[in-house]
Amino acid sequence: MENTPPPIPPTYTATVSSPSTTTPRPERRPTPPVFSSPVPTRFSPQRPLQDQTPLSSSKTPSSLSPGDGIQTGSPVPQFSTPPGPPIFSSPLRPAAVPFQASPASPQPVAFSAGSSLPTSSPPHYSNGSHGFPLHHAASVDESTFESPYVLFSAHKVLRHKKLANVSSLGFGALVSPGREIAPGPEVVHRDPHRCQNCGAYANLYCKILIDLGQWQCVICKKLNSSDGEYVAPSKEDLRHWPELSYSAIDYVQAGNRRPGFIPVSDSRMSAPIFLVIDECLDEPHLQHLQGSLHAFVDSLPPTTRVGIISYGRTVSVYDFSEGSMASADVLPGNKSPTQESLKGLIYGTGVYLSPLHASLPVAHTIFSSLRPYKLSLPEVSRDRCLGAAVEVALAIIQGPSADISRGIIKRSGGNCRILVCAGGPNTYGPGSVPHSFTHPNYAYLEKTSIKWMETLGQEAHRHDTIVDLLCAGTCPVRVQVLQPLAKSSGGVLILHDDFGEAFGVNLQRASTRAAGSHGLFDIRCSDDILVTQVIGPGEEAHADAHETFKNDASLCIQMHSVEETQSFALSMETKGDIKNEFVYFQFAVRYSNVYQADVSRVITVRLPTVDSVTNYLGSVQEDVAAVLIGKRTLLHARTFSDAVNMRLTVDERVKDIAFKFGSQLPKSNLYRLPKELFSLPENLFHLRRGPLLGNIVGHEDERSVLRNLYLNASFDLSLRMLAPRCLMHCQGGTFEELPAYDLAMQSNAAVVLDHGTDIFIWLGAELAAEEGKCAAALAACRTLAEELSEHRFPAPRILAFKEGSSQARYFVSRLIPAHKDPTYEQEARFPQLRMLSPDQRVKLKNSFVHFDDYSFCEWMRSLKLVPPEPS
Secondary structure, eight states, X not given: OOOOOOOOOSOOOOOOOOOOOOOSSOOBOXXXXXXXXXXXXXXOOOOOOSOOSOOOOSSSOOOSOOBOOOOOSSSXXXXXXXXXXXXXXXXXXXXXXXXOOOSSSOOSOSSOOOOOOOTTSSOOOOTTOOXXXXXXXXXXXXXXOOOSSEEESBSSEESSHHXXXXXXXXXXXXXXXXXXXXXXXXXXXXXXXXXXXXXXXXXXXXXEETTTTEEEOTTTOOEEEOTTTTOOSSGGGGGGSGXXXXXXXXXXXXXXXXXXXXXXXXXXXXXXXXXXXXXXXXXXXXXXXXXXXXXXXXXSOTTOEEEEEEESSEEEEEEGGGTTSOEEXXXXXXXXXXXXXXXXXXXXXOOOSEEHHHHHHHHXXXXXXXXXXXXXXXXXXXXXXXXXXXXXXXXXHHGGGGTSOGGGSOOXXXXXXXXXXXXXXXXXXXXXXXXSTTOTTHHHHHHHHHHHHHHHHHHHHHTTEEEXXXXXXXXXXXXXXXXXXXXXXXXXXXXXXXXSHHHHHHHXXXXXXXXXXXXXXXXXXXTTEEEEEEESSEEEOOGGXXXXXXXXXXXXXXXXXXXXXXXXXXXXXXXXXXXXXXXXXXXXXXXXXXTSOEEEEEEEEEEEEESOHHHHHHTBOHHHHHHHHHHHHHHTOOSHHHHHHHHHHXXXXXXXXXXXXXXXXXXXXXXXXXXXXXXXXXXXXXXXXXXXXXXXXOSHHHHHHHHHXXXXXXXXXXXXXXXXXXXXXXXXXXXXXXXXXXXXXXXXXXXXXXXXXXXXXXXOHHHHHSHHHHHHHHHHHHHHHHXXXXXXXXXXXXXXXETTSTTHHHHHTTSBOGGGSOHHHHHHHOGGGGGSOHHHHHHHHHTOOOOOOOOHHHHHHHTTEEOOOOO
């Protein structure tokens, strides 16, 4: 947790050229070595905040990663929304569950499962969230208890179906089954007790007949035998069984499901990492990339096996056996590698995967030997055979197992990882698209490329290999074509401005984030509850993946990978009026962890049911509800025009919440939202005008990447992407959290704005004029930014700029323009204004430029709603 990535050097200058001769068979390419030692540019982050718990005033816990959708049970929708997604029927469940995916761009939407990671696993990226105690006695008040793995949009469930299923607010949960916390769940090294009727697991809420040792399932109410293990003189004596005392349990079985597996001393570190590097870069980008690559290999453990491939019109596979020489075998990039050429690599004398302790100098030599693109072609017109390069890397990782009995092959443990460093689209060879959108057959070729990339990703997934695509530069990479490769393999696609610091940090964090494999995520609920939608990084599990229990009505999701930075958004409805005092939820993920142990993590939660709408609203977790609404909304925003339509949907949703749960003002046509939901509309206002749905993002590639990241992201990152967090630097190096309003842009202040994938540092003009104070404030803000993003993946870009600069527009566009509101409303929502002198108030007012965007209060009034009063 405390292991921060090493410094990222600024640049490296290569002075040795590498030929690019194409030949159908492997060919040697010797290159003299050139290498200079990296120079660190980042400083160690300090902790400027005395209390590192989240500063948000919301009552929502900062615990896990949620995602939710909302769906009405009534045949007629209560507000305007796009038509619902297609529905598939499970043979094991009478009710159907929507499964959503875009044919043009595969989405991170489906049934999928999370995974648990052992406490001894490498650094994990949880975005700084804090854990909760896992011991949960059955007598605990469920309305206050929080699970580190599950966040519900409300801690109570309405008994009346009509109100419980109001789709505008909805009920759901964000589940992060792969989240790692310390201390972790209770670990049990034996088989769990399962209900023989529905497959549910024994848990702390089960009623137990201590004389007979039988336990009653909380899901189907059937009695089950414990083979005498639960026989006890008293109920207190049962508490030594972990599953009867804790809400989360890890059942761990040592061993491996793969025949012929031979364990190694550290199976995780033996899993190889293949770097696949774009050769078609201009010199400035190449220098930044070389610096990031040098620092990356220096940061890896010495036992890590690394391979290096570069690609342009050809695929160059670098050989580590040449010692001080940067030597590569060259394959043509216009077609998939043939079996003959692959045999030449696999069975030849070359060493293409080597532990770093034996090959670190050679790796540095290879990076230094890379040369900038020499032809005078625009970036988008350069030939890049990215698809063929990934195919070659995957074949080398698989090794000779296709021809030699697996019984005598030493298989590496854990997920292998291919890290693609791309500066442009795949425009040559298999899976490629034409250079120009004006190509007469572009639409068909793009569709074919998307399918090819998805198939390649699925092939990688079958061989426990994750493909991450880290893209940078100014050339559009055609995200809609590359995204299926990352998604199907369980990886990510990230865009960067350049190959500098943020790229280098993400390269390191991508390689070290722990990932389980073969994940299956089962969801079981009380009969009163129906799961109507699941959004997350997975897909519907095949029928043969379902367990064979007599009446198993669970939803089963196949996960692409099992990582703690993921979450699944569950939308739920009640099937009818609830008569029971509690409803139960059980989430189970079965997967193989990074050490090849089979793990079943079981999380059981119960929520009380209530008749009172007021009690229900008091239990609503506004931030969780906002994130869930955001995920369901973003699911339909595949294009820019869709995003525009979704803004109107957000408007209708807020109005419907006010009509259903709020009150109408006397002698007025205005409605007031309930006081329990005061922060929800402001979060949704940030959603409709921010980068996810608004006009801030310039290119559709960026919007697509943000959308896919948000749909899969943990609760903490999702919330920050939805609604930015604003912190003003104060004297003494402390920070004060303020609403994300443009009233924070005071000329004598420095402000940090954390928007999830971006962190901005804004320096006022008066402060910037005082060189000493400005340098101290900037250093403190930079330290805070590093601290906020220390464990975040992907690492955000951090931009610092002064008031009035061109880059300041990034900062201004993400703040609510509250300067347009009357003074009394400004002071009510932004109390810090009262501390300013009259002259400072006038100066602040005169600094704003008029534009037509609504303030939050203006937007609420345009919907005929009264702006909620701050608590």
